[in-house]
Amino acid sequence: MNIGKALKLCRSAKDMSLEAVAEGADISVSYLSRIENKQREPTLDIVSKLANVLAVPMPVLIFLASDASELRGLDAQTEQQFSTLALELIHRS
Numbered sequence: 001m002n003i004g005k006a007l008k009l010c011r012s013a014k015d016m017s018l019e020a021v022a023e024g025a026d027i028s029v030s031y032l033s034r035i036e037n038k039q040r041e042p043t044l045d046i047v048s049k050l051a052n053v054l055a056v057p058m059p060v061l062i063f064l065a066s067d068a069s070e071l072r073g074l075d076a077q078t079e080q081q082f083s084t085l086a087l088e089l090i091h092r093s
Helices: 003-013 018-025 029-036 044-054 058-065 076-092
Strands: none
Touching: 003 018, 003 029, 003 044, 003 058, 003 076, 018 029, 018 044, 044 058, 058 076
């Protein structure tokens, strides 16, 4: 799971700066940057705060952070449909 990749994807899709997201989640910019670059693993509480700031449902964030091995059992079509829906949710929020 790469929560940093998912956070960066959501932040970029919403055109939000590291500073704005970090401030909203009450964490430092350097800590958020380290999370996005997979140098730190955030607590569930921090992930929840970040999801709220980004206005992205936590399950969507977790899905986007999942790698192929964590999505075993999903056929390619279902995975693609979930991905499309997740990205639509990001852009709507």
